[in-house]
Amino acid sequence: MLKKIILLSSVLILSACATNPEGISSEQFATSAKLTKGYNFTQVTGEKIRPINLTEKNGLLVMSAEATLGLMIGEAQTSTLALNLKFLENYQKYYFARINDVNQKITQRKETVRQCDDQCSITQYMLINIKTDDLLAAREQGLVFSINKTDNNTDFIFKIPSNYIDGLLKRYEIEHTVPNTPINTLVSTSVEESKATEMTQYWFNKLDSEEQIAFSTWAIKSSKKELTFIDGSKNLEKLHYWYQEATKVEQKNLRTWAVGNLK
């Protein structure tokens, strides 16, 4: 029984602790991140960290701050930051966040808590939206944001460190099917591009064996230098049209696919 209690206690303590990101490598953050694949998105959720506090001396006191970043890649391209901000009670509430000079109203994740002993503190549980593009741009420098009383104020200032953001992106990249493909090209996948892949594969399957080989050879050679397209059937022309509609990444995937699907 005692062992059970100790085990459960340790789980609770571990789950409650936020990591100090200083000195942690992006690979370590990548390892601890959790990846979820949905219908039209992939979400990578990092471990809970203590964001870097850059709040100026303005009478505000951060007692603790804990942040969990959920990197969202897909159609929505809106990531979320769950921030638990505990500060010395000053009878003010902070409902606004600013990222790259853009203000937004913070979503309250659960009821604000006031806790008093010798000191009184307020803990606000916030949910902040972040454009995934902003995170991509912050991969090397980190992302600074502020938490404010109104959209005209600048009150608490924090930074999500670059090693944390880099770690989540690395986790995404390593899980993705296309090796050695930079994230900024992967995340630009769109519905139209998927259609290009689909149609290319459709018309490729309509070709006879001879034209399939001819197309595959042309496609591989033309990836290195520009070549005039080969003459052939109407189906080959349609295949060429949709292949040109595909992105570079998709074309690379299609070349690999074509070689493996010859008649």
Add this chain to the structure above:
Amino acid sequence: MFKKTLIAAALTTVAFSASAYEIGVNDEIAVEVYGVAAISAVSLNVGDNNQELRYPKTDADDKVTQTHTESTGYELENESRIGFRAGKNMTDSIHVFMQVESGYVGNFKNGGAGASGKLGVRDTFIGLGGDWGKVRFGRVLTPMYELIDWPYSNPGLGIVFDWGGSVKGYNDRHSDQVRYDSPTWGGFNFAASTGRGDSTSSDSYFYGLNAKYTFSTVTLMAGMESNQDFKGYEDMDVLTYLVGFEAGLPGGFSVAGAFKQADSSNSFVNANWKEQAGDASQGSYSLIAQYWNGPLGLKAGYAATLDSELNGQTQNDADTVVSFQVMGAVNGFVPYVRVAGRTLESVYVDADTDIVVRVGLEYGF
């Protein structure tokens, strides 16, 4: 059974820890365990004063058992406590939440181990919340007392500005209460509550209010509380009000100050917490300065009661306390050292200054 309950509670927390208590997301009611770890060593009479009590201590037979104070050395006060919170949306615009919190688990004044640590001793309520504010039913702070408690009774000023003085004028954490807290409109918000003073006394009611207005780094505060048959004493009507401010200054400084006044009719609760006949009134004030340099903070406070009035006669019973505190804020932990000087005319005859030293650490989890 107790161990089983603990494990069940722990399992519940683990199960919900990934998305604990997210409004509008979960179908289940998520429960979280929280608490405060707070321990301090305190010596209340470092100078070993031997002062004469205004109200000698008596036993159950009213036999006097103590007429003078004596130093009893230091004691360890364990003000740790534990609580549970849960919440779930009832509709899109109404969130239902609840809290159960224990009292201090430590051994206070030989009251017995854990004697005050029962669940429900501190804030324990069921509430409804939304964009329109929140309303709580149960045991919570009264609106005016919330301001008295913080910021105006810290550091260590409560002996005078909170529960001290010769005319007691308000409830503090109180059951049988309905309290509404408004949202903030352009820096203004308010709270109002009402409830039973002593639910065993038919005419014992109270009504309370606080209001706060913030502009720039300044917050103006006001509060009032009206009690009929205060604490169940027949015809004892008390009105207390408070006005105060808190201001953040450049460079990590901030200051705060408040004045409050209690007026009791027909009878009043005196410094010995007993009913006494007469109309009584007393004013008191509190001044606090604070400075934070990164994680290190310094705080100084001074609070005093004015001489009270009893049936129009001025009494010689003004109390004062001056206090200095050095503290830190390190990843949620707050270590602190405090030295205070208390001169309590309402408690002692020809009071001398007692030196109080407290060293403590607290952490909310």
